[in-house]
Amino acid sequence: MVSPVLLIVVPLGLAFAIPLFGFISKRIVKYIPIAAFAFNLAVALLLIPEVLKHPIVVRIGGFPPPFGINLVAGPVGVLFSVLIAVAGLLVAIYALTYIKEGSKEKYHMLYLLLLTGATGVVLTGDIFNLFVFFEILCISSYALVAYIGDRAGIESAIKYLIQGAVGSSFLLIGIGLLYGLFGTLNMADLAQHIESASPISVFVPMVLIITGLGIEAAIFPLNAWLPDAHSSAPSSISAILSGIAIEVGLYAVVRVIFTIFGVSSIFMFLVFLGILTLLIGEMCAFSQKNIKRMLAYSSIGQIGLIVFAMAMATSLAVTGGLFQLVSHTLGKSLLFLAVGYMIYRSGSMEISSLEGMGKRMPLTSLAFTIGAFSIVGLPPFVGFPSKFLIVQAALAKEAVLFTGLIGLVLLGTVIEGAYFFRVVQALYFKKGNGDSERNEAPVTGLIPMFIFVTLIIVIGIYPKLLTDVLNSAASEFLNRIDYIRSVIG
Amino acid sequence: MKSIISLILLSVIALGIAISLDKIPFGVPKTKIGDYYIDKGREETGAANIVTSVVVNYRCFDTLGEVTILFIAAIGLGAVLATRRKKEKREIEPASLVLYAGCRFLFPLILLFGAYISIHGHLTPGGGFQGGVVVASAFLLAYLGCRGRRVSETGIKTVESLGGLVFIVVGLVGLAVGGHYFLSNFLSKGELNSLFSAGVIPIIYIAIGLKVGSELTGVIDHLVEESE
Amino acid sequence: MSLEFLLAIAFGGSLFTYVLGKISSKLRESFAVLISLTLVVMIVCLYGKTIEKSFYFGFLGLPLILRTNMLSWLFAIAISVLGSLSVIFSLSYIKNRERADFYYLMLLLINAAMLGIVLSGDLLSFFIFWEIMSWSTFLLISYNRGAALAAGMKYIIMSTVGSMAMLIGVISIYTTYGTLNISEIAASSNLASSGYILSILILFFTAFGIKNAILPFHSWLPSAHAEAPSPFSSILSGILIKMGTYGFILFIYVIVGLNKFLNLGHGVLSFRYILCILGALTILIPTFIAVLQDDAKKLLAWSTIGQAGYIILGIAFGTSVSVAGGIFHFFNHAVFKGLLFLVVGAVEYRTNGIRDLNSLGGLIKKMPIAFIGALIGICGLIGLPLTNGFVSKWLIYKTLILEQSPFLAFAALFGTWGTILYSYKLIHNIFLGQLPEKYRDIQKSPFSMQLPIIVLSFAILLFGILPGIPLKVINAIGVSFGLESLSVTLWGIASETGALNTINLFVAILVGCIVVAFIFKAGQKAISVGQEDNYAAGAAIPKDKYHYTVDFYNPLYRMITPYLKDFIDAFYMKLAGWTQNLCSGVRRIYTGYVGHYVMYIVLFVALLIFIQVKWSLW
Structure with missing residues (x-):
């Protein structure tokens, strides 16, 4: 049996070792993230059949929870690990030729560490450990946002850093209060005792923790760093930030609310917050002329949709939310990767400068189009079954309120469709100014894009590939008693 | 106006935190796992310093993460600073002889002190983090006092990587031999209060000391480079 | 032969055509024609069969079902025939254009998706194919660039609104009945409350109404039809918008059932009556807006909206004769409007994209086949006897009059007058009158354009003289809905309240023609006058300055323009403006x-x- 701890430790070790590899050969460095995530993907896929039977609880150092730190590799953790490994692997391949400037060694180290942090967040079963991995994730993303080193990059990295730091302090205060109240940091143990304290004294740490995590999860009104950061990072990093980082933040929020606090009274508030996030994200994206900002705002909208789905808290809704999360990862990563080379070729992020790209970069434009259609939720792409499930979950509530809300969600989809279709038109049906010579992205750029395209179409046509894992992941979120039992025994 | 609003908002948050703190009895040791560490810490980990037993054994995974955070901060700073264009060179005034000689004299002593703190982390207050910082302070002194001398970047990087790798390899060996737990204390715990006790704890703490020391030195190096 | 095989050929063929296009354009074109003709043959073979089969279970545990029956068959045959004719027409139309591979891919993909819609036996596959059709249509409408971009955006936004309404409807049905199989829903829908059925119908009819462009959802259609490539306009107008019609029929007669439908609401506020009024308004207003158009394709586009009104009126009225008339009119409209768009496309092809009615004229001798096509086409459109349009309109008029609905009957008749006006304008301004100097050397259409025109013209006459052929099928459809059977003969319909017998008409018109021919023979001494000389009474006219087709119907124009502004479209544009402002306002949150x-x-x-x-x- 492979231990889930390897998912964290091996990439971490390789990241530490990168300078040593750099002494042997500078060229070898950029293949290390590929090796790391290929390994992670294999391990995570091997773990799937086992965790579907029962979650694997790993005790670090051999101490029983709550005294030591433990990892919980349940369906949720492994699902996210697979997702991180897939996106990490593909974006690492993309970065082989995409990252040309700056210190490559540092880029690859930070990249590895960012995703290691993400894997740690989704696997850990200890709230302080979650905080530590969360910081790994955040700090490496601050550094990577500034990686290009231009004014915009550094400015948005500093904005991100300030807001992230505020969030981290709230998070830490919240964790501290919890530790003071219950004398334990283990999530299952906390969950077990949470009802013994008075509601108001638990409420404050909950708000602080949700806020701290919500900043990374880009929930409105905590998401103001996102458009700047996502648009000024290198596109490979934007793909990871949009595809992985905010999803992991969202995972943490959901885990805290569902598993630790187990409060159902706040769900309605989150439903509205999700809708608000969705509408604001989509509306802001609609009025953007900068393609990366548009995609960044669209991520906010998608996160809103996922929050909405998760907060409905039925097994159907959580399945749909997780499905939407997967489809957003695939779609948005693909979009950022495609846009990366388009910007590179045209030299500008304005949508108007991408006109006529359909001719200059036909395959990249095709990839963009498929990604956009999937995000909008058109069949036969992966965005459709996920949107289908969410709508189904909302209607299964059989309440007029939810029917109205789902109307708002779909209104958001219409706006989303409008701005994505506008870009697709610009790519294909507007005559570009400037040269129209064919100048396709390099093979290392096209391979990851088309693997994403394949995944989007295959899962879109055959969602059963995912639904089993998603179903048990949803039940892991919803059955906190089972979670507690599997950790504490 | 703005500051009044901020003040009101912050006081609401403070009120909330106060309400929550209100329920936590002051000065009463209440935490269940705290008691556990005090009762069982020595016999389970073999470390005389209970803080160390928590930091490097019970919650060693956190420590690994914290080391990584420091590592990232150092790289991130380097990455950001490296992209900035160098300004024109400033005239560097050489240090006076007294300062120069004093720094050179103190430098090995501070290093020794740092090493001591790291190595005795499981016995006395202190440990790898503190030791590492002390080591880095030696280099800072050298930079200030002995202008113009620089540490080799390769050296810093090698030590930094090796420190991290030792930590992880120790953990992985634990996974392989010590009853299938990552970072388990697979070496013999030895006799309490002796230098060679507490299994892997001193090894890890030394690795941490090296890593933290080299990272902070690297940070100082980057900053000095920037200011020049 | 299985249905999934048919769809696999349709979808696979479209993708394969694209791949072949990368090798050779000849290969691509022959393959595209081959695929579309194969589909026609396969669908002909399906005649009279009833198949229902689940073929795929991979989608969230919901079985996808394909089925065929008379209704599906009628739509499928119309789709495949018009599709293949349009592919043949495209051979020369699209020959020297860029991105021809993409064009064929989308054209065949849309055809495949439409076949999927009419052959699907559950609402999920219905929705999936519907969406595939929507986005591929968007891409093809935008194909011409320029003004087509705005047209495409307008289309896709309205279409998305419709799709989202439909998505809620589909899933609501699923949560209520636990199945999406159309026949199972039909069996259990009797139990549902009227309120629920009404809300479902409103959701679905928003989607169908947008696709079918009934008022007030019509505003995407004129620009989309005008800006799309002409062979595709003919599919768009002839078939694609009729997917909405198919949806209406499916929901009213198959899923909800006639009885339940007729009893939704009562009196003036009944659902059926409101739908009829919408149909009547859709006939009246767009028809007269069509009269005002100077762009040949815009004129046809508005005419399409008007004709769709007849179809909806017939279907929503809900008697066996009116339903037969509605369905038959759908079929006829596909034939003659498809034909007219192809004719305009042929003219556009030879005049390098000119479709402005004020600058064309006199092409009758230059493009005789196109002229004949246009003549027969407008005869069908107006509904002259011995063309197919006559029979379907006759059926609709007859019901409306017999069932004592004066307003609706008046609307239908009044709409026909408008139809005559714009049809005449169309044919006159393109083919009659003075031939502008620059079109002196214009060539006849190539054969690949003539062939579809001839086939469709022939079809108009055939179904006009022998309406029994399609009416047999339509009657069978009506019977399957539980409507009274009509006594259809090959020559028309026997009925106590006034039978239709086209053979009598045929004989009468034949005799009339013979008489006229004799008179003509008797007057052979008359001098033959050149085409242009006869309207200046023989006097010489300055070339290119005297062109009386400009400002056709000017007095009428001045009279009705103030009443016929497209308020709805203006409202939508305002709404879009507001949304834009709102969005940029919201964006300011991020300071x-x-x-x-x-x-x-x-x-x-x-x-x-x-x-x-x-x-x-x-």
């Missing part, structure tokens, strides 16, 4: 000052704590 951002965070925390401390909401 760019990090101080504000931190304030948002602090405010969020403080607000939550305050609410909880004050009211203990959570």
Whole structure:
């Protein structure tokens, strides 16, 4: 049996070792993230059949929870690990030729560490450990946002850093209060005792923790760093930030609310917050002329949709939310990767400068189009079954309120469709100014894009590939008693 | 106006935190796992310093993460600073002889002190983090006092990587031999209060000391480079 | 032969055509024609069969079902025949254009998706194919660039609104009945309350109404039809918007059932009556807007909306004769409107994209086949006897009059007058009158354009003289809905309240023609006058300055323009403007000052704590 701890430790070790590899050969460095995530993907896929039977609880150092730190590799953790490994692997391949400037060694180290942090967040079963991995994730993303080193990059990295730091302090205060109240940091143990304290004294740490995590999860009104950061990072990093980082933040929020606090009274508030996030994200994206900002705002909208789905808290809704999360990862990563080379070729992020790209970069434009259609939720792409499930979950509530809300969600989809279709038109049906010579992205750029395209179409046509894992992941979120039992025994 | 609003908002948050703190009895040791560490810490980990037993054994995974955070901060700073264009060179005034000689004299002593703190982390207050910082302070002194001398970047990087790798390899060996737990204390715990006790704890703490020391030195190096 | 095989050929063929196009354009074109003709043959073979089969279970545990029956078959045959004719027409139309591979891919993909829609036996596959059709249509409408971009956006936004309404409808049905199989829903829908059925119908009819362009959802259609490539306009107008019609029929007669439908609401407020009124308005207003158009394709586009009104009126009225008339009119409209768009396309092809009615004229001798096509086409459109349009309109008029609905009957008749006006304008301004100097050397259409025109013209006459052929099928469809059977003969319909017998008409018109021919023979001494000389009474006219087709119907134009502004479209454009403003307003939340951002965070925390401390909401 492979231990889930390897998912964290091996990439971490390789990241530490990168300078040593750099002494042997500078060229070898950029293949290390590929090796790391290929390994992670294999391990995570091997773990799937086992965790579907029962979650694997790993005790670090051999101490029983709550005294030591433990990892919980349940369906949720492994699902996210697979997702991180897939996106990490593909974006690492993309970065082989995409990252040309700056210190490559540092880029690859930070990249590895960012995703290691993400894997740690989704696997850990200890709230302080979650905080530590969360910081790994955040700090490496601050550094990577500034990686290009231009004014915009550094400015948005500093904005991100300030807001992230505020969030981290709230998070830490919240964790501290919890530790003071219950004398334990283990999530299952906390969950077990949470009802013994008075509601108001638990409420404050909950708000602080949700806020701290919500900043990374880009929930409105905590998401103001996102458009700047996502648009000024290198596109490979934007793909990871949009595809992985905010999803992991969202995972943490959901885990805290569902598993630790187990409060159902706040769900309605989150439903509205999700809708608000969705509408604001989509509306802001609609009025953007900068393609990366548009995609960044669209991520906010998608996160809103996922929050909405998760907060409905039925097994159907959580399945749909997780499905939407997967489809957003695939779609948005693909979009950022495609846009990366388009910007590179045209030299500008304005949508108007991408006109006529359909001719200059036909395959990249095709990839963009498929990604956009999937995000909008058109069949036969992966965005459709996920949107289908969410709508189904909302209607299964059989309440007029939810029917109205789902109307708002779909209104958001219409706006989303409008701005994505506008870009697709610009790519294909507007005559570009400037040269129209064919100048396709390099093979290392096209391979990851088309693997994403394949995944989007295959899962879109055959969602059963995912639904089993998603179903048990949803039940892991919803059955906190089972979670507690599997950790504490 | 703005500051009044901020003040009101912050006081609401403070009120909330106060309400929550209100329920936590002051000065009463209440935490269940705290008691556990005090009762069982020595016999389970073999470390005389209970803080160390928590930091490097019970919650060693956190420590690994914290080391990584420091590592990232150092790289991130380097990455950001490296992209900035160098300004024109400033005239560097050489240090006076007294300062120069004093720094050179103190430098090995501070290093020794740092090493001591790291190595005795499981016995006395202190440990790898503190030791590492002390080591880095030696280099800072050298930079200030002995202008113009620089540490080799390769050296810093090698030590930094090796420190991290030792930590992880120790953990992985634990996974392989010590009853299938990552970072388990697979070496013999030895006799309490002796230098060679507490299994892997001193090894890890030394690795941490090296890593933290080299990272902070690297940070100082980057900053000095920037200011020049 | 299985249905999934048919669809696999349709979808696979479209993709394969694209691949072949990368090798050779000849290969691509022959393959495209081959695929579309194969589909026609396969669908002909399906005649009279009833198949229902689940073929795929991979989608969220919902079985996807394909089925065929008379209704599906009638739509499928119309799709495949018009599709293949349009592919043949495209051979020369699209020959020297860029991105021809893409064009064929989309054309065949849309055809495949439409076949999927009519052959699907459950609402999920219906929705999936519907969406595939929607986005591929968007891509093809935008194909011509320029003004086509705005047209495409308008189309896709309205279409998305419709699709989202439909998505809610589909899933609501699933949560209520636990199945999406159309026949199972039909069996259990009797139990549902009227209120529920009404809400479902409103959701679905929004989607269908947008696709079918009935008022007030029509505003995407004129620009989309005008800007799309002409062979595709003919599919768009002839078939694609009729997917909405198919949806209407499916929901009214198959899923809800006639009885339930007729009893939704009562009196003036009954659902059926409102639908009829919408149909009547859709006939009246767009028809007269069509009269005002100077762009040949815009004129046909508005005419399409008007004709769709007849179809909806016939279907929604709900008697066996009116339903037969509605379905038959759908079929006829596909034939003659498809034909007219192809004719305009042929003219556009030879005049390098000119479709402005004020600058064309006199092409009758230059493009005789196109002229004949246009003549027969407008005869069908107006509904002259011995063309197919006559029979379907006759059926609709007859019901409306017999069932004593004066307003609806008046609307239908009045619409026909408008139809005559714009049809005449169309044919006159293109083919009659003075031939502008620059078109002296214009060539006849190539054969690949003539062939579809001839086939469709022939079809108009055939179904006009022998309406029994399609009416047999349509009657069978009606019977399957539980409507009374009509006594259809090959020559028409026998009925106590006035039978239709086209053979009598045929004989009468034949005799009339013979008489006229004799008179003509008797007057052979008359001098033959050149085409242009006869309207200046023989006097010489300055070339290119005298062109009386400009400002055709000017007095009428002045009279009705103030009443016929497209208020609805203007409203939509305003709505779009408001949305844009709102969006850029909302965007200002992100001010760019990090101080504000931190304030948002602090405010969020403080607000939550305050609410909880004050009211203990959570």
